[in-house]
Amino acid sequence: xxxxxxxxxxxxxxxxxxxxxxxxxxxxxxxxxxxxxxxxxxxxxxxxxxxxxxxxxxxxxxxxxxxxxxxxxxxxxxxxxxxxxxxxxxxxxxxxxxxxxxxxxxxxxxxxxxxxxxxxxxxxxxxxxxxxxxxxxxxxxxxxxxxxxxxxxxxxxxxxxxxxxxxxxxxxxxxxxxxxxxxxxxxxxxxxxxxxxxxxxxxxxxxxxxxxxxxxxxxxxxxxxxxxxxxxxxxxxxxxxxxxxxxxxxxxxxxxxxxxxxxxxxxxxxxxxxxxxxxxxxxxxxxxxxxxxxxxxxxxxxxxxxxxxxxxxxxxxxxxxxxxxxxxxxxxxxxxxxxxxxxxxxxxxxxxxxxxxxxxxxxxxxxxxxxxxxxxxxxxxxxxxxxxxxxxxxxxxxxxxxxxxxxxxxxxxxxxxxxxxxxxxxxxxxxxxxxxxxxxxxxxxxxxxxxxxxxxxxxxxxxxxxxxxxxxxxxxxxxxxxxxxxxxxxxxxxxxxxxxxxxxxxxxxxxxxxxxxxxxx
Amino acid sequence: xxxxxxxxxxxxxxxxxxxxxxxxxxxxxxxxxxxxxxxxxxxxxxxxxxxxxxxxxxxxxxxxxxxxxxxxxxxxxxxxxxxxxxxxxxxxxxxxxxxxxxxxxxxxxxxxxxxxxxxxxxxxxxxxxxxxxxxxxxxxxxxxxxxxxxxxxxxxxxxxxxxxxxxxxxxxxxxxxxxxxxxxxxxxxxxxxxxxxxxxxxxxxxxxxxxxxxxxxxxxxxxxxxxxxxxxxxxxxxxxxxxxxxxxxxxxxxxxxxxxxxxxxxxxxxxxxxxxxxxxxxxxxxxxxxxxxxxxxxxxxxxxxxxxxxxxxxx
Numbered sequence: 001x002x003x004x005x006x007x008x009x010x011x012x013x014x015x016x017x018x019x020x021x022x023x024x025x026x027x028x029x030x031x032x033x034x035x036x037x038x039x040x041x042x043x044x045x046x047x048x049x050x051x052x053x054x055x056x057x058x059x060x061x062x063x064x065x066x067x068x069x070x071x072x073x074x075x076x077x078x079x080x081x082x083x084x085x086x087x088x089x090x091x092x093x094x095x096x097x098x099x100x101x102x103x104x105x106x107x108x109x110x111x112x113x114x115x116x117x118x119x120x121x122x123x124x125x126x127x128x129x130x131x132x133x134x135x136x137x138x139x140x141x142x143x144x145x146x147x148x149x150x151x152x153x154x155x156x157x158x159x160x161x162x163x164x165x166x167x168x169x170x171x172x173x174x175x176x177x178x179x180x181x182x183x184x185x186x187x188x189x190x191x192x193x194x195x196x197x198x199x200x201x202x203x204x205x206x207x208x209x210x211x212x213x214x215x216x217x218x219x220x221x222x223x224x225x226x227x228x229x230x231x232x233x234x235x236x237x238x239x240x241x242x243x244x245x246x247x248x249x250x251x252x253x254x255x256x257x258x259x260x261x262x263x264x265x266x267x268x269x270x271x272x273x274x275x276x277x278x279x280x281x282x283x284x285x286x287x288x289x290x291x292x293x294x295x296x297x298x299x300x301x302x303x304x305x306x307x308x309x310x311x312x313x314x315x316x317x318x319x320x321x322x323x324x325x326x327x328x329x330x331x332x333x334x335x336x337x338x339x340x341x342x343x344x345x346x347x348x349x350x351x352x353x354x355x356x357x358x359x360x361x362x363x364x365x366x367x368x369x370x371x372x373x374x375x376x377x378x379x380x381x382x383x384x385x386x387x388x389x390x391x392x393x394x395x396x397x398x399x400x401x402x403x404x405x406x407x408x409x410x411x412x413x414x415x416x417x418x419x420x421x422x423x424x425x426x427x428x429x430x431x432x433x434x435x436x437x438x439x440x441x442x443x444x445x446x447x448x449x450x451x452x453x454x455x456x457x458x459x460x461x462x463x464x465x466x467x468x469x470x471x472x473x474x475x476x477x478x479x480x481x482x483x484x485x486x487x488x489x490x491x492x493x494x495x496x497x498x499x500x501x502x503x504x505x506x507x508x509x510x511x512x513x514x515x516x517x518x519x520x521x
Numbered sequence: 522x523x524x525x526x527x528x529x530x531x532x533x534x535x536x537x538x539x540x541x542x543x544x545x546x547x548x549x550x551x552x553x554x555x556x557x558x559x560x561x562x563x564x565x566x567x568x569x570x571x572x573x574x575x576x577x578x579x580x581x582x583x584x585x586x587x588x589x590x591x592x593x594x595x596x597x598x599x600x601x602x603x604x605x606x607x608x609x610x611x612x613x614x615x616x617x618x619x620x621x622x623x624x625x626x627x628x629x630x631x632x633x634x635x636x637x638x639x640x641x642x643x644x645x646x647x648x649x650x651x652x653x654x655x656x657x658x659x660x661x662x663x664x665x666x667x668x669x670x671x672x673x674x675x676x677x678x679x680x681x682x683x684x685x686x687x688x689x690x691x692x693x694x695x696x697x698x699x700x701x702x703x704x705x706x707x708x709x710x711x712x713x714x715x716x717x718x719x720x721x722x723x724x725x726x727x728x729x730x731x732x733x734x735x736x737x738x739x740x741x742x743x744x745x746x747x748x749x750x751x752x753x754x755x756x757x758x759x760x761x762x763x764x765x766x767x768x769x770x771x772x773x774x775x776x777x778x779x780x781x782x783x784x785x786x787x788x789x790x791x792x793x794x795x796x797x798x799x800x801x802x803x804x805x806x807x808x809x810x811x812x813x814x815x816x817x818x819x820x821x822x823x824x825x826x827x828x829x830x831x832x833x834x835x836x
Contacts, residue, residue: 037794040560040605047606049560123576128569203607204616204786205689241687242790243781245671250687250784253679405554405799412558412565423563435563443566 024504024519030208030235031502031515033258034247038204038240042189044171045117045124050424053168054260054512055207055238057225059100060174060192063091063110063150064166065226069337070284070427070509072162073226075218076105076175076193086157086464091150097216099177100197107144113175114142114152126170130161136461137161159464163428168510172225195231195516209236222517224508232504232519251276257502257520260513262495264321264378275500280493281507282325284333284425286432287379289370289386289487290447294440295417297368302361304484309357310393312349316385317490320378324493330477331432333491335509338429338470343477354393367396370418375404382489383420414444422492425511429473430460436486448485527824534816541812542594545805546587555579556603556799577603579801590805599806604798609806613788617773617810619689620780620787623703624772627710628765635715636761639722640754643730644745654719661716670709670782677705687784706783710776714768721764726757759830766822773818774811 035054041047044056065075074080077091097105117124118131118139132138137158143151154161165173177191189198195217196209211231220228239256241247244263248270250256262270262278271278291298291307298304317327328334329346372383380401387397397418402410410416426432437457438446453476460472494511504518557573558565574580578589593600599609635658642654678686684701692699729735730753738748777789788807795803 038605047560047604123573128566133568134566202786203605203612204790239687239784241784242794243784246674246687246782246784249671249674249679253682253686255686255688403554403797405559405797406552408558408562409553409555411563412570421563445563445565 024230024232024517025521026230026232027520028234029520030237031233031258031518031520032237032239032256033260033513033515034241034250034256035207035238036240036242036244036247036261039201039207039238041187042198042201043122043187044174044176044190044192045126045169046122046171046187048125048169048171050169050511051238053171055209056171056174056190057168057194057512058196058209058236058515059190059194059198060171060176061194061225062165062172062174063093064162065172065224066166066168066427066510067224067226068222068508070224070335071337072166073223075166075172075226076110080162087155088151088153089161091152093148093150094216095148097193098214099193100191100212101177101179102214103177105175105193106147107150108147109177110150110175111142111144112178114150114173116181117173118142124170126164126167126173129164129170135458136164157462157464159469160428160430160461163431166225167427168225168512169424195229196236199235205240207238209238211235222504222506222514224510225514229516231516233515236515251497251499254499257499258505258513258515258518259497260494260507261511262497264495267495270497276497277500278495278497279505279507280324280495281509282333282335282491283494283511284335284427284432284509285492285511286328286331286333286423286426287376287382287489287492288331288421288423288436289382289489290411290416290419290421290436291484291486292414292417293447293449293485294414297363297366298417300361301483302357303363306354306357306361306363306393307390307395308484308487309347309350309354310390310395311386311487312389313346313487313489315349316382316389319385320381321490321493324495325490327490329481329488331436331480331486331488332429332473332477333426333432333509335491336429336432338473340470340474342474345481347481349389351393354395358394363395365394365396367398368417369398369400370420371400371402371407371410371416372420373402373404373407376422378492379420379422386420412445414440414446425509427510429469430457433457433460433473433476448480448483450479450483453479453483527820530820530823531816534813534820537816538809538812542591542805542809543587545808546583546590546801549799549801549804550583552799554799556801559799560604590802594806594809599809600802602795602800602803604795604800604803609802612791612803613807613810616786616788616791618691619785620776620789621773622692623706623710623779623785623787624769624776626703627707628714628769628772630707630711631714631718632761632765634711635718636722636754636758638715639719639724639761640726640749640757642719642723643726643757644749644753646727646730651723654723658716658719658723661712662720663716664713665778666709666713666776667778667782669712670705670779673705673709674782689785702783703785706776706779706785709779709783710772714772717768718761718764722757722761725760726753729753729757732756755829759826762822762826762829766819770815770818773814 035051039052039055040049044060061075063077064072067073076094078094079092081090116122128134129136130139138155140155141153174192180191182188195212195215197212199208199210201207211234217228247259248266251259270276291304293299314327330343332339370383372380374380383399390397426435434457437448440446440449456472456476460469463469494507496505496507498505501521557570561569601608642651645651677683689702690698735752738752777793780787780790792807
């Protein structure tokens with residue numbers, strides 16, 4: 001008995017904000033985009049980082065993928081059916097899909113891929129999320145009843161299961177042909193079904209992808225990591241350029257066509273140039289000020305509230321990124337479908353009220369040390385602006401500027417008073433709350449450990465009804481604002497700069513540069 | 522200069538290399554953060570971290586980790602990169618080729634310009650020419666390499682479009698393209714090192730010009746060209762050679778800033794990336810390699826020294 005069906009390819013109407021004024025041209029040319037560091041490997045979801053995901057998602061595709069609106073939609077699956085008890089997912093595989101080696105996609109390859117991901121030796125990043133370790137989901141069985149069907153059975157219903165499969169950091173659980181590994185089982189290269197296949201990887205220099213001429217595109221326009229994927233350029237080259245000034249020079253000189261992840265200090269100059277187009281979209285990552293709620297000083301909620309009242313967050317955000325992204329007081333990203341208007345409510349700056357709270361709490365000008373870093377300029381700028389604004393309320397903040405690895409270490413150990421921090425994207429609201437919440441005794445990095453809140457977050461991961469989940473997130477937001485374990489500032493925008501004549505580039509919430517659907521005029 | 526002397530010097534270098542290995546290993550482990558943490562980022566939970574650390578060989582006592590690494594290093598195996606699983610020694614050698622090509626060319630050109638220029642400036646000491654050379658050299662050695670590199674990049678790469686701004690190919694693949702890619706890094710490095718070497722060459726030449734045998738040569742009626750070419754230049758070159766050795770040793774260890782500005786996959790960038798990623802095998806291997814290069818270059822300089830200064834014997 002089928003309880004619900006994810007609409008088969010309800011993708012066509014979504015997104016597609018690509019500039020279609022120009023006629024796309026499929027040709028024998030190469031598009032070049034920058035990467036600020038080399039990829040770590042060619043194993044989707046394995047030894048990976050953000051750049052690895054960005055490149056590999058051109059090569060492999062999963063059964064499901066994220067749409068432009070961060071919803072889970074079918075990709076290699078034609079449809080996904082969920083059993084009445086909410087435990088078994090039945091994936092019907094699309095017909096006519098081929099791997100880069102010409103072999104047709106059947107349930108056998110899907111089964112092989114899923115079993116490989118579930119093998120701890122693969123070191124799949126998302127294994128803890130599907131084997132019960134993290135508490136999100138536990139797969140108990142994977143089967144292929146026929147050539148076009150694959151079933152996955154869970155121990156108990158899990159609202160986030162399909163989201164996990166679709167996550168870019170899980171490599172979209174990309175389905176690959178068994179010849180991706182050698183006879184000895186060692187990794188060779190990804191033989192996927194994506195619009196591009198892996199070409200040459202010159203470590204430290206570039207990764208080149210080649211157009212897969214037999215790619216079976218879905219109908220319709222590009223939609224996140226799903227939808228129609230037109231490979232207009234014959235080759236894609238991701239050029240590794242660590243220095244942002246050199247990247248800008250390369251873009252201006254025409255040595256690259258697309259610069260992703262443009263640092264904000266470069267924006268004014270790039271925007272002023274006639275041959276360059278800069279676009280922005282709010283991502284799902286969060287820049288926030290974290291407070292150690294077990295610190296002798298900051299465990300007093302009145303001091304944390306005073307800090308929140310002392311900072312003019314909208315002004316701070318506006319001074320850093322203009323109108324490219326709004327300030328967002330909620331851990332749920334503003335681009336999420338679960339981010340409601342109610343979650344935009346942030347108390348206005350009130351220095352007098354902050355001073356009153358501080359007096360009530362007995363604050364006598366003790367120094368609060370705030371950790372920040374210079375790797376992410378906006379994180380540093382936010383710390384400096386916070387320091388200045390807080391001083392007007394009489395709060396003394398001293399900055400401790402560390403390198404990113406050291407800050408991450410201090411974060412993981414919970415060894416800080418305050419921290420200006422940047423979180424990577426969480427594409428699911430439950431995970432947005434989970435990333436900051438948990439018992440500090442066992443997970444020192446967490447900032448919010450109120451038991452009621454943790455119980456609500458756990459519930460949001462089990463409940464599948466959207467309206468009920470929305471209610472949970474509203475309640476979590478209300479509690480979060482009252483307890484102020486952190487001050488979310490904004491979801492950092494994803495900036496992409498392109499040379500004039502390059503069409504179809506569109507930044508979006510995931511932050512990853514997509515070069516399918518992009519063409520040279 | 523005997524082979525025995527060279528061997529003795531090499532043997533003396535072994536304790537230095539061991540000290541380098543201990544210091545690098547110890548310092549790296551003292552720095553907070555580790556590769557497992559960086560790989561998992563803000564999503565790292567304790568179980569995942571422990572599992573990844575175990576798979577990376579980062580569990581267990583430090584002395585055991587060090588002994589294991591050193592044992593392998595003595596057999597020529599510097600381990601594999603924690604970031605991408607590549608063998609470290611081939612990675613270092615591959616990156617060293619890029620750095621060496623740029624450094625050797627830049628230092629050779631700088632030496633060819635600086636030594637005669639410094640000698641002429643010394644010969645015309647306190648003249649306008651001398652002041653100009655000293656002023657120019659001081660300016661060059663004061664300019665930060667990243668800034669000079671960026672200026673050259675903007676001028677020749679961006680505004681004039683004569684050379685590509687990013688990329689690299691080896692001379693074996695395409696000599697002309699390779700030359701275009703390295704011309705600006707070589708020019709940047711050459712200009713800066715010319716400043717350093719010119720000042721040294723001038724200072725050494727001034728000392729030599731004051732010696733009695735130069736006055737004697739002049740009183741014999743030798744032309745100034747002969748005095749400079751035969752008596753001043755060879756004798757003034759010996760101290761410059763020492764500096765050249767130090768400079769070469771330093772630069773062959775990596776020109777991280779220049780490699781970053783010009784997007785070159787060299788040894789310096791490998792080291793810096795390794796430090797940021799806490800890629801212990803890469804950093805340890807690279808530092809050991811750099812120390813070895815330093816020792817070898819200085820040994821070579823010591824062995825060459827008697828050729829320029831017969832008072833020194835390599836015994």
